Amino acid sequence: MKAIEAVQISARFSSRTVFHSVEFSLQRGELVGVIGPNGAGKSTLLRILANLRQPDSGQVQFFGRAARDWKPRDLARRIAYLAQDGPVHWPMNVGALVSLGRLPHRRFFSGESNADRAAIERAQAATDITTLRHRTMREISAGERMRVLLARALAVDASVLLADEPVAALDPQHQLAAMELLRTLARHDRGVIVVLHDLSLASRFCDRLVLLYDAGIYAQGRPNHVLGDEFMAAAFNIEVARGERDGRQFLVPWQHYRARPEDR
């Protein structure tokens, strides 16, 4: 059974069509990267797949059932969502914030269970924030904040994680660590969808890439295919430089074209 399956979905903002006729599915055990230029609808797609926005047409099924057939709380235990630049409205301490990820598992008036504590500790260790847990959200940096929010999403211990640009604010060490973490989740039979701007990370860590461009999925499949020169030129208007290390390809954006492809 597919963890998430979207059939012929479209999204509009008033008169502008963000995308249409999008077919997408996620299996447990795979790490899927969503890439595309600004405004291509990556976050919108992720919000639809997280059941936070209804598609304007088409259907989405979660573990074989439509969203309306799920109790919100049950679905919340299975799908964790990490927003891009998500707000934190009160200066709670880091540990308390991470523990919010356990809310779908909690019964009212009950304290933290052993499972709750174990999940929180695992999430904090995995994101390297254990030493920050007594600080407040005002006393940490933007990158640390992103890791705390990632830990919050991990603490849900869901079978699917949808993460919108989780590595954008991180330093190189923690970028690699975060991608390795997502990789590990996939190896442990979780499904992960991650929106990325870093093409090298996308190429190295993802099983499959989805390139959103031109109001739909412009290309999808293995990273080597999706990150090909033609797709890069068409979707991002860039030329990439490529290299190889330990038998794996990497690429960096090298220069951008002055004119859009249709004018070249």
Added chain:
Amino acid sequence: MMIFGSQRGLAPAVLTHGTILGGIGALFVLSLAIGYAALDIPTALNDIVGGRTTPQTVVLVELRLPRALLGLLVGFSLGVSGAAMQGLMRNPLAEPGIIGVSGTAALGAVVVFYFGWAGALTLALPLGGIAGAVFATLLLYVLAGRGAGTTTLILAGVSINSFAGALTALALNLAPNPYAALEIVYWLLGSLADRSLDQVWLVMPLMVGGWLMLLLSAPALDALTLGEDAARSLGFDLGRVRLQLIAGTALAVGSAVAVTGAIGFVGFVVPHVLRPLVGHRPGRLLLMSGLGGAALVLAADIAVRLLPLRVELKLGVITALIGAPFLFHLIYRLRSEI
């Protein structure tokens, strides 16, 4: 009561709640003991137990007890609703009246005054106030709808408040004589004096119902710390959460204003002061803020009786005198944070 407390935070939280509860107990007894008519509480209690009606028992049961009970109930209502509204709006400047219920509850009572029904039925005033609060809640839903976001709610609340203010001004303008206008103005200032136990029994179940609705939304308010998307992804139906918070606030604050008039700033200042004590967690703040509100209103109501002035100050005047400078201070601090 611990709402989603971690083990580590348990001991200090129990301690703080215990301290506030002890303080409320002491203030409650003080509130019974202090007043113009002489009262010896042990004698009065003795008479009550013995089934005798003496001047002492009358003072205790008909003057002091309603006042102390209302202080407790109204204070808790304002405190818990203020914390709930700040949590819902995710804004430290929100207060219980933000959704318009206090303005319309006051208007409901003013209408009762204006048409002279207050003398006809002892419970006419609070009933009018409650009707006003119910009307505001319905109007809020017509204006903002079930799926309304925070900004729409605030705008709807502001417009309802100003409309209620306009109608209140109209009633004052058209008042048949200066005394009627003065009576309305005095009532609007907010006071716990000269209320009866009947009024207490009328509003208590409504308030307690409202408190329960608010206290039960603690986990949702915690989740809202992360914004609306994250709260929904944690399994909360935000439409229902908003409905529960608005209905709870309307019940608690609407019935509070209906008996006492508008007592400002309590619901705004108390959650703000107590927030750091609960680690800025909006869910835990609810109960703490309710208790703090009860303590503050009891204390302020004792203060108005102790101040050596020719006339007793209205409670709403005292709370505003304390609250407004606090707001100045808060704005100054917020400004330096930006």
